[in-house]
Amino acid sequence: MLIATWNINGVKARLDALLAWLDERSPDIACLQEIKSVDENFPRQAIEERGYHVETHGQKGFNGVALLSKMAPTAVDRGLPGDETDEHARYIEGVWETDSGPLRVASLYLPNGNPIDTPKFAYKLAWMERLIAHARAALEREEPLVLAGDYNVIPQRADAAFPDNWLGDALFQPESRAAFRRLMNLGLTDALRASTDADGTYTFWDYQAGAWQKNNGIRIDHLLLSPEAQERLVSVGIDKHVRAWEKPSDHVPVVVELADQP
DNA sequence: ATGACAACTCGAAGTTGA
Numbered sequence: 001m002l003i004a005t006w007n008i009n010g011v012k013a014r015l016d017a018l019l020a021w022l023d024e025r026s027p028d029i030a031c032l033q034e035i036k037s038v039d040e041n042f043p044r045q046a047i048e049e050r051g052y053h054v055e056t057h058g059q060k061g062f063n064g065v066a067l068l069s070k071m072a073p074t075a076v077d078r079g080l081p082g083d084e085t086d087e088h089a090r091y092i093e094g095v096w097e098t099d100s101g102p103l104r105v106a107s108l109y110l111p112n113g114n115p116i117d118t119p120k121f122a123y124k125l126a127w128m129e130r131l132i133a134h135a136r137a138a139l140e141r142e143e144p145l146v147l148a149g150d151y152n153v154i155p156q157r158a159d160a161a162f163p164d165n166w167l168g169d170a171l172f173q174p175e176s177r178a179a180f181r182r183l184m185n186l187g188l189t190d191a192l193r194a195s196t197d198a199d200g201t202y203t204f205w206d207y208q209a210g211a212w213q214k215n216n217g218i219r220i221d222h223l224l225l226s227p228e229a230q231e232r233l234v235s236v237g238i239d240k241h242v243r244a245w246e247k248p249s250d251h252v253p254v255v256v257e258l259a260d261q262p
Numbered sequence: 263a264t265g266a267c268a269a270c271t272c273g274a275a276g277t278t279g280a
Contacts (some may be wrong), residue, residue, distance in 0.1 A: 001279050009279085034279085036270065061276055062272055112280060151280075171280065206280065207267035220280080250268080250280080
């Protein structure tokens, strides 16, 4: 069972790359972020022709998340609970009935939060509090759960090529990192860090200033696993080569393999 | 210090991103 997360930075602009990656990787569940599309305009046909079910939670122009899956989900929830006034499309969660019981997977796009002296940073921190509350409740099910997405948080210095460059940035603020740790401390496992302590495991390279060519990357796309999912963790991979494709996203896919049985 | 890139937008130049 392969579960992937990928911020595609626009599904219209990335459709060729998305289809090529689906053909190459054949993930069972793919969590997409920044589809930048309303639900009606999502190019579902080309994806369904490849055998995937498509569940979207989009909005006009920016944000937007989606779940692609070989099996049809038995339930889908859109939006992160905790603030009725929040209209950003940043969270979608599905449940799949597997031979060994239910599997729950969320695709999330955590707010960027820059600049830090604006309401955008407060919105980021408030969104993280809502995510913590939601994760706490979800963990009480004691079932396999994967919270996958673009967290817009650099957890540690080893997760950036030049960490000092990010000291004033919302992605590396002490408050952002502390909230991420409190989320982890609910009992979640960072899948990538469960498999390696190596630095250089980046998932994002800015389009600007030759960041890719200089390997000036950061690790901000994460798959967090409940204990019941962590028990099944087989391997983690970063599809770094996708960053060198024509018209790439600035993020690359991260993929975990979970065993079918505990 | 600024802008660099890129995608999107009822369609130019502004917004958003990280």
